[in-house]
Amino acid sequence: MATIETIDVSRAPRKGTRRVLGMPIGLISPIVLLGLWEIAARTGAINVTFFPAPSTILATGFAQAQTAQFWGDLGISLQRIAVGLVMGAVPGVLVGLAMGLFRPVREALNPLIAALFPIPKIALLPLLLLIFGIGETSKYVTIAINVFFLMTINTFAGVVSTPKIYFEVAQNLKASRLKTYLTVALPGALPGIFTGLRICMGTALILLVAVEFSTADSGVGYRIWWAWTVFWVDTMYVGFLVIAILGLGFSYAVDFLERLVIPWHRKHER
Amino acid sequence: MTGKIEVDGVAKVFGDPQRGFRAIDKVDLTIADGEFVCIVGPSGCGKSTLIRMFAGLEHPSEGQIQIAHDNPDRPVTAMIFQQESAFPWLTVADNAAYGLRASGTWKGAESQERVDYFLQKTGLYSFRGFRPDQLSGGMKQRLSIARAFATNPEVLLMDEPFAALDEQNKLIMQEELATLWEEFRSTVVFITHGLDEAVLLGDRVVVMSSAPGRFIHSLDIDLPRPRKSAEIRRTPEFGALTAELWDILGHEVRTARQQEADRIQAAGR
Numbered sequence: 001m002a003t004i005e006t007i008d009v010s011r012a013p014r015k016g017t018r019r020v021l022g023m024p025i026g027l028i029s030p031i032v033l034l035g036l037w038e039i040a041a042r043t044g045a046i047n048v049t050f051f052p053a054p055s056t057i058l059a060t061g062f063a064q065a066q067t068a069q070f071w072g073d074l075g076i077s078l079q080r081i082a083v084g085l086v087m088g089a090v091p092g093v094l095v096g097l098a099m100g101l102f103r104p105v106r107e108a109l110n111p112l113i114a115a116l117f118p119i120p121k122i123a124l125l126p127l128l129l130l131i132f133g134i135g136e137t138s139k140y141v142t143i144a145i146n147v148f149f150l151m152t153i154n155t156f157a158g159v160v161s162t163p164k165i166y167f168e169v170a171q172n173l174k175a176s177r178l179k180t181y182l183t184v185a186l187p188g189a190l191p192g193i194f195t196g197l198r199i200c201m202g203t204a205l206i207l208l209v210a211v212e213f214s215t216a217d218s219g220v221g222y223r224i225w226w227a228w229t230v231f232w233v234d235t236m237y238v239g240f241l242v243i244a245i246l247g248l249g250f251s252y253a254v255d256f257l258e259r260l261v262i263p264w265h266r267k268h269e270r
Numbered sequence: 271m272t273g274k275i276e277v278d279g280v281a282k283v284f285g286d287p288q289r290g291f292r293a294i295d296k297v298d299l300t301i302a303d304g305e306f307v308c309i310v311g312p313s314g315c316g317k318s319t320l321i322r323m324f325a326g327l328e329h330p331s332e333g334q335i336q337i338a339h340d341n342p343d344r345p346v347t348a349m350i351f352q353q354e355s356a357f358p359w360l361t362v363a364d365n366a367a368y369g370l371r372a373s374g375t376w377k378g379a380e381s382q383e384r385v386d387y388f389l390q391k392t393g394l395y396s397f398r399g400f401r402p403d404q405l406s407g408g409m410k411q412r413l414s415i416a417r418a419f420a421t422n423p424e425v426l427l428m429d430e431p432f433a434a435l436d437e438q439n440k441l442i443m444q445e446e447l448a449t450l451w452e453e454f455r456s457t458v459v460f461i462t463h464g465l466d467e468a469v470l471l472g473d474r475v476v477v478m479s480s481a482p483g484r485f486i487h488s489l490d491i492d493l494p495r496p497r498k499s500a501e502i503r504r505t506p507e508f509g510a511l512t513a514e515l516w517d518i519l520g521h522e523v524r525t526a527r528q529q530e531a532d533r534i535q536a537a538g539r
Contacts, residue, residue, distance in 0.1 A: 168349075169349075172325045173368070
């Protein structure tokens with residue numbers, strides 16, 4: 001017997017964010033996890049000495065947010081990241097552009113960068129402490145070196161992956177070298193530069209915490225370490241929370257900047 | 271010097287000078303000032319390589335090319351590429367102005383007027399503030415055409431500019447290009463696969479052989495201008511000229527196919 005294949009809107013895939021009980025599903029999973037954690041802590045199923053209840057952590061966090069020390073830690077940590085970022089990113093982008101545009105520069109630097117890049121930058125901290133002392137400079141430089149390599153490599157990749165045709169348009173019209181750099185190479189490298197920035201923000205946080213664990217007497221990372229020495233576990237968790245929020249914030253900030261500066265790029269990916 | 275463009279014994283070899291791939295073999299060609307020359311030939315015959323040499327993107331391995339630069343206020347050449355070449359980071363208006371700005375021939379209000387004029391002619395004026403990624407494929411190609419015309423070059427180079435467009439858009443663009451060109455009459459070198467396109471647009475059609483590319487025929491197109499696509503296509507002359515071209519080219523295309531088959535078999539062994 002013949003059957004009828006019905007193709008209508010009921011078969012169309014559902015569009016938009018999946019929702020459970022009216023909430024986006026991405027919001028449900030952390031809420032469920034926190035809820036289970038809270039119940040487990042209150043019923044004694046987990047040891048609150050190591051895993052304090054989320055409500056306790058939040059209460060501690062609110063209390064700390066009233067203190068000058070909390071904001072002082074946050075401020076100095078942000079400053080270390082910001083200064084390290086600028087110190088590393090500006091020369092990184094310039095060297096990356098030069099490597100992308102000039103073959104001799106590329107040939108001279110490529111092996112060097114390939115050899116130095118895999119060294120975990122935190123391994124250099126003792127040396128940097130010898131050179132710059134225990135003050136802020138050694139912390140800036142540790143972060144900056146890491147940022148420099150990431151920005152160099154990603155800017156270089158950005159220039160190289162710019163379709164050749166754009167350079168040919170400039171060449172055909174006899175655009176000067178400087179004009180070609182500014183109107184083709186730099187905008188062409190911007191997507192790569194943003195990829196670099198995105199990775200930098202994540203790794204800068206790791207380095208920040210590592211540096212503050214070992215050689216600081218202030219900062220979010222220092223506060224976590226200090227909380228261990230005095231066994232203030234709640235305070236430790238507040239530190240984790242602050243770092244998580246920073247990481248999320250940086251990620252959103254880079255996304256926002258990217259949409260603002262290179263609106264043509266993301267559209268292609270979608 | 272007699273012509274606008276003089277090609278004198280030009281050869282192009284890729285790779286090793288002795289054993290490398292000989293794309294073009296000692297060609298001579300003279301293109302007169304204000305002439306619209308179409309170059310047709312089988313795939314891989316070196317016609318793109320030739321126009322890229324005119325554009326200054328490749329250099330001949332032997333011989334030389336001379337292009338008369340009569341007016342220092344105008345760039346020598348501006349190329350319209352087959353691929354999309356509008357800068358994604360510039361607006362439509364800035365893309366159209368890019369040629370004049372990049373070649374250092376920007377002259378303020380006068381140049382702006384010229385850019386606006388060609389944006390209007392290509393139907394893009396109301397999209398001035400848009401970015402290329404917001405445009406359709408046909409609009410992007412029109413933008414490349416606006417950029418090249420606005421640059422006001424002594425020689426316009428077009429490397430299969432409509433190859434990526436659908437057939438209907440192509441018909442419209444051919445006619446628009448013909449109208450635009452008839453207004454300015456700059457020298458044009460136009461590379462194409464389309465024999466009808468070549469006959470429709472050109473004052474002369476030059477046929478290239480299969481690789482290594484040589485010029486094997488030159489056909490004058492005496493059809494009256496202005497040329498309206500639909501009318502011209504109905505005339506017996508148009509059919510006769512297109513057929514004559516195919517008589518010559520068909521043989522070359524078969525040769526090119528055999529060469530290709532041989533090459534692939536040799537590589538597979």
